[in-house]
Amino acid sequence: MSLKHLFQILLYLFVSSANAQFDVRQYTRYTGYGQFNREDLIVLRRFQQNGQLQYLTVNCTTLETRIVPATALQVQTASWETLKKQFKDTPYLKALQYASSQSFSLQDAGIIHGYPKEKGITLTIDLCPSHKPLDRNIFTDLIAAFGTIEKPVPVALSLSGHFLENHRDDIGWLQQLEKNNAIRITWVNH
Structure with missing residues (x-):
């Protein structure tokens, strides 16, 4: 690989x-x-x-x-x-x-799995379909559900260059969530 x-x-x-x-x-x-x-x-x-x-x-x-x-x-x-x-x-x-x-x-x-003693959640989200807008509710619901358990909430995101070019407001919104310590983004390949 x-x-x-x-x-x-x-x-x-x-x-x-x-x-x-x-x-x-x-x-x-x-x-x-x-x-x-x-x-x-x-x-x-x-x-x-x-x-x-x-x-x-x-x-x-x-x-x-x-x-x-x-x-x-x-x-x-x-x-x-x-x-x-x-x-x-x-x-x-x-x-x-x-x-x-x-x-x-x-x-x-x-x-495909975390370490056995890992606590909290593991969530990966594929943002590659560049024609669809970001569903911000996924992130706000995730923060509401798990923000009291683990903060910032860890999220792994993969995206394409097309998504990045076509959804700058969504990327800015995600960056603001990370800046506000609501989520911690790990950018991954898929």
């Missing part, structure tokens, strides 16, 4: 800030590693955003993705094979290994 198929997080670049206008250029696959705020990060992509070099990273322990400015991260370039060996005992690489072992299946080939 290629990294390209696991991560289509280019879209995350466009939705990481509710009020920012983005000029993203030279978005390319790039692999390496580094430390940011004492966290080990794997670098998955690099790009220019508003003239500044940025890296798309993943925390190998928490699986949190983050965009980090190049000025804040000293990156060691490494092949994907090297990274797989170096970080083989981390939750991130273990999850990828498990997903790869299931990839023979035509469906459910991804990560």
Whole structure:
């Protein structure tokens, strides 16, 4: 299973800030590693955003993705094979290994369960049908139902570039929910 198929997080670049206008250029696959705020990060992509070099990273322990400015991260370039060996005992690489072992299946080939001690909810939503508007009630009902149990409510969202282009108000609304600490969005591929 290629990294390209696991991560289509280019879209995350466009939705990481509710009020920012983005000029993203030279978005390319790039692999390496580094430390940011004492966290080990794997670098998955690099790009220019508003003239500044940025890296798309993943925390190998928490699986949190983050965009980090190049000025804040000293990156060691490494092949994907090297990274797989170096970080083989981390939750991130273990999850990828498990997903790869299931990839023979035509469906459910991804990560399909959480850790046994995980509390709260796990919800994924596919926003790819770009001709349909976002059903905001799903999110408001979710926040109302689970916001007292787990806040922010974790939600994994996948979307297409067409959805992003055609539903900017909906993306802004989702960003505002995240900014208000009502939901925590993880952008995923499907």
